[in-house]
Amino acid sequence: MMENMEDAIQINNLTKTFGTATILNELDFNIPKGKITTILGFSGAGKSTLLKHILGLLHPTSGQIVVLGKDLATLSPVQLREFRRSFGMLFQYAALFDSKTAFGNVAFPLREFTNLGEEEIEKRVSDLLLSVGIKEEAFHRLPSELSGGMRKRVGLARALALSPQIMLYDEPTTGLDPITTKMVNDLIVETHNKNRGMTSIIISHDIKATLEISDFIAFLDRGSIVEYLPVSEFKKSTNPIVQEFLNL
Amino acid sequence: MNVANLGRRYTEKLGAVIINAIDGLGSVSSFGSKFFYWFLKPPFRMKLFMEQMYFIGNKSLFIICLSGAFTGMVMAYQVYFGFKLISVDSLVGPVVSITLARELGPVLTGLIVAGRAGAAMAAQIGTMKVTEQVDALEVMGIDSFQYLAVPRIIAGTLSLPMLSSLFCLVGNVGSYLVGTSALMIDEAVYLSKLGEFMFMEDMTQGVIKAFVFGFVVAVIGTYFGFTVSKGAEGVGRGTNLAVVWGMISVLILDYFLTSFLVHIL
Numbered sequence: 001m002m003e004n005m006e007d008a009i010q011i012n013n014l015t016k017t018f019g020t021a022t023i024l025n026e027l028d029f030n031i032p033k034g035k036i037t038t039i040l041g042f043s044g045a046g047k048s049t050l051l052k053h054i055l056g057l058l059h060p061t062s063g064q065i066v067v068l069g070k071d072l073a074t075l076s077p078v079q080l081r082e083f084r085r086s087f088g089m090l091f092q093y094a095a096l097f098d099s100k101t102a103f104g105n106v107a108f109p110l111r112e113f114t115n116l117g118e119e120e121i122e123k124r125v126s127d128l129l130l131s132v133g134i135k136e137e138a139f140h141r142l143p144s145e146l147s148g149g150m151r152k153r154v155g156l157a158r159a160l161a162l163s164p165q166i167m168l169y170d171e172p173t174t175g176l177d178p179i180t181t182k183m184v185n186d187l188i189v190e191t192h193n194k195n196r197g198m199t200s201i202i203i204s205h206d207i208k209a210t211l212e213i214s215d216f217i218a219f220l221d222r223g224s225i226v227e228y229l230p231v232s233e234f235k236k237s238t239n240p241i242v243q244e245f246l247n248l
Numbered sequence: 249m250n251v252a253n254l255g256r257r258y259t260e261k262l263g264a265v266i267i268n269a270i271d272g273l274g275s276v277s278s279f280g281s282k283f284f285y286w287f288l289k290p291p292f293r294m295k296l297f298m299e300q301m302y303f304i305g306n307k308s309l310f311i312i313c314l315s316g317a318f319t320g321m322v323m324a325y326q327v328y329f330g331f332k333l334i335s336v337d338s339l340v341g342p343v344v345s346i347t348l349a350r351e352l353g354p355v356l357t358g359l360i361v362a363g364r365a366g367a368a369m370a371a372q373i374g375t376m377k378v379t380e381q382v383d384a385l386e387v388m389g390i391d392s393f394q395y396l397a398v399p400r401i402i403a404g405t406l407s408l409p410m411l412s413s414l415f416c417l418v419g420n421v422g423s424y425l426v427g428t429s430a431l432m433i434d435e436a437v438y439l440s441k442l443g444e445f446m447f448m449e450d451m452t453q454g455v456i457k458a459f460v461f462g463f464v465v466a467v468i469g470t471y472f473g474f475t476v477s478k479g480a481e482g483v484g485r486g487t488n489l490a491v492v493w494g495m496i497s498v499l500i501l502d503y504f505l506t507s508f509l510v511h512i513l
Contacts, residue, residue, distance in 0.1 A: 055387055084389040095380035109388055112291075 008033040008166055008199035009054060014063035016049055016223075023049045025223040026063070031201060031216075036192055038202040038210045040245070041220035047203045050220065051170060054201070055087060056080045068165060085113060088159030092171040094151040096143040102129065102154045103139045109161045128157040131194075132187060149180040156187060160195070167191065169202040173209045181206070185213050207245055211235065219245070279474070280467040283401050286394045293399060300403030304365040304466075305410060311360055312411050313418045319352055320344060320419030324426040328433075340431070341438040342445035344423040345416075349450040353416040354408075355502050358461035361408055362494030366469035369400050370490035373473025374483040382474075397470040404466025405459055412458035416451075449513040457505050464501060465494045 007030040016024040023046045031037045041047050052058040053065055056072045065072045068086060075083055096105045106125045110116055116124070129139060132153040143151055152172070159167065169188060173181040192200045204210050210217060217234040219227040219242050227239045237243065323344045331337045373396050376382050385392045427433045472490035476482045 057383075057386060081389040081391065084387060087387060089384070089387045091380045091384060093379065095384040097381055097384070098375075098379070112388070112390065 006033055007031060008068060009201075010064075010066040011050075011053075012064040012066070014050075014053060014065060015061050016046075016053065016058065017061045023223050024053070024060075027220075027223075027225055029218060029225050029228050031199065031218075033199050034197050035215040036188070036200040036202065036213060037216040037218065038204055038214040039218050039220055040204060040207065040210055042205060042245075045220045046223045047205075047220055048170070051168060051201075051203050054168070055084060055089075085162055086165045087168060088162070088164035088166070089168040089170065090152065090155050090159050090172055092174055094143070094155030096146075096151055096154055096158070098143050101140045101142055102134060102146065102150075105143070105154055106157045106161055109158065113162060124161070125157075128160060129154070132157045132160075132191075148176065149183055152180075152184055153187065156191065160191065163195070164198070166199045166201065167195075169200065169204075171204055171206075172202060173204065173206045181209055185209050189213050207248065275475075276468060276471050279471045280401075280463075282393055283398060283467065286391070286398050287402060289394065293395070296395070296399040297403055300399045301407060303368070304361065304400075304403050305407040308361060308364060308407075308411055309414070311364065312357060312415050315356060315360060316348075316353075316415035316418035317422040319356060319415075320348065320422030320424075321426045323347065323352075323419070324423040324431065328427065328431045337431070337433060338437045338441055339445070340427050340433060341423065341442040344427075345420050345442055345446050346450050348416045348419045348423075349446070349454045351454075351502070351506075353412045353419065354454045354457035354461055355498060357408060357412040357415050357458060358465060358498035358502075359495050361404070361411065361462065362465045362468075362498060363491055365404065365407075366465045366490045366494040367487050369404075369466065369469030370472040370476070370487045371483060373397075373470055374476030374486045377474065377476045378479050378483060393474075397467075397474070400470050401463060401466040404469070405462040408462025408465070409455045409458040412454060413451075416454065453506075453509045453513050456509060457502065460501060460505060461498050464497050468494045468497060 009031040011027050011029055011031075014024055014027040015022065027050065039047055039050060049058065053060060054067065056065075056067075056075070059073070067083075070083065072080065072083075096102075097108065100108065103125055106128050107121050110121045110124060114121075126136075126139070130136075134150060134153050134157065138146065138150065143154070146154065172184050172188060176184060188200065188202070192198060202210065202214065211231060211234075214231050216228070216230055218225050219234075219237075219239070221241050227234065227237050227242050229237060234242070235246070237246075324340055327340050327343050328337055331339055331343070373382070376396070382392045382396070385395055424438060427438050428435045469490045472486040472493070476486040478485075
């Protein structure tokens with residue numbers, strides 16, 4: 001398949017097996033640049049495995065993944081690690097470093113990968129934390145002293161610290177109350193709109209939240225994409241599995 | 249069930265245990281060998297290394313001094329009453345000192361560090377693993393082994409000889425105090441015999457052992473941290489395995505190191 005620069009990610013005939021179990025079965029689809037695409041599916045459908053392939057943390061049994069024009073299979077481990085800095089990721093439970101404060105978490109990638117002075121880092125971190133709605137008095141709290149919603153905000157600020165081209169959200173609203181779910185959804189849309197050209201990929205099984213914020217939805221079932229449509233068309237899908245999911 | 253079947257079942261079980269043991273040993277060795285690839289590669293994270301030195305070294309000082317003092321004092325008593333029977337009680341000092349330097353110092357320090365720091369390494373890394381903090385490092389493009397394991401392994405390897413030397417020093421002081429004040433051995437005799445029979449090789453053997461124990465305990469602690477799965481239960485299991493295998497490794501390695509070092513030193 002030709003590499004199309006309008007696509008942030010091209011997944012070509014991707015198959016992943018663990019032993020005799022086929023987790024991903026000849027996936028073939030592209031994720032457009034600058035849009036919010038959600039990969040939707042039941043638990044165990046292979047969503048997290050797909051995410052790890054996109055990040056280059058797992059290697060395909062067969063097939064190809066091209067991210068921002070680069071075939072991940074051609075990158076050396078060192079190049080792959082450097083390339084991962086094009087990604088930002090918000091984990092399901094934020095995955096904040098529990099020994100660092102909110103400020104320390106956001107400053108971490110800047111201290112690791114940039115030559116910025118402490119003053120500049122302080123300014124950047126403050127801007128990032130304020131932009132995701134963290135007030136100054138919470139800057140020096142440890143993750144254990146933050147609420148679930150605040151942790152997500154700090155996790156998002158940390159993910160945005162190196163201005164990623166692709167932002168990944170792993171189950172961003174799972175297990176949250178409706179108000180926090182709305183807050184996280186608004187934050188995703190706001191972040192996407194603020195960072196022009198950024199590609200956002202959401203891995204979720206939360207259909208309601210997904211329909212509100214996505215541009216495209218890919219439905220993954222037992223390792224295969226059974227439907228991949230713009231959100232307006234997805235709602236009208238006649239696919240029985242999608243219908244079952246929509247009517248839950 | 250006939251005898252042949254019973255025999256086959258037990259042979260199969262024994263075989264499975266041996267295969268698992270070899271498999272585990274291979275996994276730990278492969279994990280430990282990664283250290284030699286990563287430890288000379290930049291970036292060098294001095295702050296993380298110093299934090300680990302502080303945790304493994306400084307934070308162990310009290311327990312090391314306490315154990316060292318009482319080990320030395322108890323040994324002085326035991327050796328004295330044995331040696332008094334053959335009228336060589338003046339040799340209490342060198343015997344205690346050599347035993348501490350060659351064996352008890354490195355072995356007991358290794359066991360204490362395996363119980364204290366090895367468990368903490370497995371628990372810290374294991375918790376980071378199950379809460380996706382390790383994944384977060386990888387996604388940022390940071391090698392989690394280099395970031396989490398390397399500083400701990402270097403700190404463990406360097407801390408243990410220092411702790412072991414301190415253990416010996418405090419143990420000797422304890423032995424000296426008990427020997428000269430409670431057992432009434434003449435101070436001058438105690439010290440002169442110590443100088444007469446204690447050699448540099450005794451210290452060297454202990455320090456070499458301590459280096460090896462420090463490396464192995466840290467590798468095992470970090471290995472069981474990285475292999476944690478299944479949430480909090482997995483962290484508990486990993487921590488337990490790190491302590492058990494850390495201690496077993498120290499004891500088994502001690503035998504092989506002793507049999508090797510007595511021939512070359």
